[in-house]
Amino acid sequence: MKLIVAVIKPFRLEEVKDALAAAGVEGMTVTEVKGFGRQKGHTEIYRGNEYTVDFLPKAKLEIAVPDELASAVVEAIASAARTGKIGDGKIFVLSLEDVVRIRTGERGEAAV
Amino acid sequence: MNTLRIKPFRSLFAACLALAATVSAFAQAAAPAAATPPPPPAPTLEQRIAGLEAYIGNGDPSAALKVGPKDKDGNLTIPAGLTTPSVGVAGPGHNAWMMTSAALVLFMTLPGLALFYGGLVRTKNVLSVMAQCLSLAGLVTILWWAFGYSLVFGKSFNSPFLGGSEFFFLKGVDSAPNTDYAFWVSQNVFAMYQMMFAIITPALIVGAIAERMKFSAMILFMTGWMFLVYFPLAHMVWGVNGFMNGVWNAGAAIKAIDFAGGTVVHMSSGWSALILCMLVGKRLGFGKTPMLPHSLVLCMVGTGMLWVGWYGFNAGSAAAADGVAANAFTTTTLATGVAASVWALLEYLTRKKASVLGLCSGAVSGLVVVTPACGFIDSTSAMWVGILAGAIPFFAVTKLKAMFGYDDALDTFGVHAVGGTLGALLAGVFATPAVNANLSTNLKDVVGKTLWIEQIKAIGITLVVASVATVIIALIVKAVVGLRPSVEAEQEGLDLSDHGEEGYIYESKS
Numbered sequence: 001m002k003l004i005v006a007v008i009k010p011f012r013l014e015e016v017k018d019a020l021a022a023a024g025v026e027g028m029t030v031t032e033v034k035g036f037g038r039q040k041g042h043t044e045i046y047r048g049n050e051y052t053v054d055f056l057p058k059a060k061l062e063i064a065v066p067d068e069l070a071s072a073v074v075e076a077i078a079s080a081a082r083t084g085k086i087g088d089g090k091i092f093v094l095s096l097e098d099v100v101r102i103r104t105g106e107r108g109e110a111a112v
Numbered sequence: 113m114n115t116l117r118i119k120p121f122r123s124l125f126a127a128c129l130a131l132a133a134t135v136s137a138f139a140q141a142a143a144p145a146a147a148t149p150p151p152p153p154a155p156t157l158e159q160r161i162a163g164l165e166a167y168i169g170n171g172d173p174s175a176a177l178k179v180g181p182k183d184k185d186g187n188l189t190i191p192a193g194l195t196t197p198s199v200g201v202a203g204p205g206h207n208a209w210m211m212t213s214a215a216l217v218l219f220m221t222l223p224g225l226a227l228f229y230g231g232l233v234r235t236k237n238v239l240s241v242m243a244q245c246l247s248l249a250g251l252v253t254i255l256w257w258a259f260g261y262s263l264v265f266g267k268s269f270n271s272p273f274l275g276g277s278e279f280f281f282l283k284g285v286d287s288a289p290n291t292d293y294a295f296w297v298s299q300n301v302f303a304m305y306q307m308m309f310a311i312i313t314p315a316l317i318v319g320a321i322a323e324r325m326k327f328s329a330m331i332l333f334m335t336g337w338m339f340l341v342y343f344p345l346a347h348m349v350w351g352v353n354g355f356m357n358g359v360w361n362a363g364a365a366i367k368a369i370d371f372a373g374g375t376v377v378h379m380s381s382g383w384s385a386l387i388l389c390m391l392v393g394k395r396l397g398f399g400k401t402p403m404l405p406h407s408l409v410l411c412m413v414g415t416g417m418l419w420v421g422w423y424g425f426n427a428g429s430a431a432a433a434d435g436v437a438a439n440a441f442t443t444t445t446l447a448t449g450v451a452a453s454v455w456a457l458l459e460y461l462t463r464k465k466a467s468v469l470g471l472c473s474g475a476v477s478g479l480v481v482v483t484p485a486c487g488f489i490d491s492t493s494a495m496w497v498g499i500l501a502g503a504i505p506f507f508a509v510t511k512l513k514a515m516f517g518y519d520d521a522l523d524t525f526g527v528h529a530v531g532g533t534l535g536a537l538l539a540g541v542f543a544t545p546a547v548n549a550n551l552s553t554n555l556k557d558v559v560g561k562t563l564w565i566e567q568i569k570a571i572g573i574t575l576v577v578a579s580v581a582t583v584i585i586a587l588i589v590k591a592v593v594g595l596r597p598s599v600e601a602e603q604e605g606l607d608l609s610d611h612g613e614e615g616y617i618y619e620s621k622s
Contacts, residue, residue: 046467047473048514
């Protein structure tokens with residue numbers, strides 16, 4: 001099993017969600033986060049005060065999938081989230097040791 | 113049919129009158145046979161109509177009654193007992209406008225200024241700004257009732273610098289007009305209207321020391337400030353025997369004009385704000401950590417309310433619903449619209465974006481600059497006032513502040529002191545008797561000539577009084593309770609440390 005963590009531009013979230021559903025993903029967790037990579041921040045000016053805002057809003061998705069689905073999901077996220085401009089985000093793929101479905105007590109791939 | 117039906121009521125009415133007459137005849141007969149005083153002289157029809165016409169023109173309803181023997185100054189007097197029904201009462205139209213205006217000026221502070229300032233601070237301090245505006249409304253109301261109104265608009269001290277004690281605790285301030293200030297407005301309405309000015313003035317100072325002055329220190333400072341700065345200055349400029357009241361006081365030492373408070377309200381608060389923000393010191397992390405306005409939405413909503421409320425402030429300062437008020441209403445609108453546009457245009461030219469805060473700042477600064485001039489200038493001059501109001505305070509808040517590095521958190525100095533000073537000067541340059549005949553009474557020798565010099569004198573006095581008094585009061589308050597919260601309290605935010613509340617609580621559904 002793999003845990004796929006993707007940080008993307010917030011306004012691509014709907015497209016990414018639809019692409020994931022098409023790829024067979026049945027659930028995901030989404031968090032509003034802030035951060036920066038190479039894109040860095042932007043400048044805001046309030047009257048004479050100029051501020052550099054380093055942390056930009058991003059959406060973070062966490063998706064647990066069986067091993068065989070992982071590469072298709074990564075591809076789905078990458079193509080749906082891509083704008084070609086700096087700041088499109090990153091996808092991290094981690095090995096997942098175990099999963100528990102709380103309601104039934106199922107474990108492992110059955111619980112994904 | 114109708115006439116027939118009414119007839120029985122008419123006869124009943126006649127019977128009542130007859131009964132009343134009989135009763136009063138008995139009562140008179142029962143009284144001891146003292147020498148009956150001569151009946152008061154009856155006004156002629158012409159005198160009664162003149163009284164009513166005075167209402168239309170916002171004039172003196174008793175002017176036509178002055179037919180009696182001359183007094184020691186050679187002026188005709190009113191014969192004892194001669195009066196008309198229009199003397200000593202408020203005129204409904206003028207009174208209605210002044211009650212409306214009083215409410216509009218209060219609306220500028222609550223919630224206009226509270227939202228304008230509240231949106232510009234960080235989330236953790238939004239309530240502290242609102243608490244300061246609201247508490248000043250309470251504090252100044254009490255001070256105004258007890259001493260303030262009398263110290264500004266009384267005259268028993270016979271002084272050009274401070275009013276008198278005759279109206280302490282609003283004694284004798286009732287619904288009859290005080291004809292020193294308005295022939296047709298109830299004195300209690302006039303007192304409440306002027307109180308709203310006294311409320312917003314210290315509230316303006318709050319912007320400079322936002323996010324870092326202890327609540328208790330603020331209350332103590334403002335109490336002292338009202339007595340040492342506002343009450344004396346307001347009497348000097350608006351008191352009937354005031355030192356700088358050029359329009360109404362023939363003996364004024366400085367023949368200056370200030371229609372709605374460029375010196376009294378905006379200069380006094382703005383210059384005090386600069387001094388106080390330097391004495392209090394910069395906010396923790398100023399220049400290092402970002403201090404972004406937490407809601408420009410609130411700020412814009414507040415700006416709209418300020419603009420609307422300002423009609424009470426400026427047009428209401430005619431103290432009547434007359435042509436002077438109408439002119440002030442017009443010039444206020446023109447200058448404000450132009451200033452908002454000019455500020456935004458300058459932003460666009462200097463950094464390619466016109467901001468909401470820029471539009472808001474331009475509007476407020478247009479309102480500030482036109483305030484002392486609005487009732488004295490024509491519509492063309494108002495356009496020039498608007499252009500300068502958009503440009504000069506823009507320079508003050510974007511360049512001057514950075515140059516000197518003081519932490520005037522919400523730009524009270526840049527907008528109100530710079531704008532108020534500019535407006536006071538422009539009033540002297542643009543004032544014309546063509547829109548306000550009162551300028552011909554005591555000022556006909558200076559209007560259009562040397563009035564601007566008188567304005568500079570008034571500006572100098574206001575600046576010195578506000579600055580010196582602020583230093584004295586702030587040092588006293590610093591010694592007594594201290595000016596600033598602890599470092600921890602300031603980091604936590606004044607909402608929690610001073611008031612035990614949070615402005616925004618987002619709870620997830622449980």
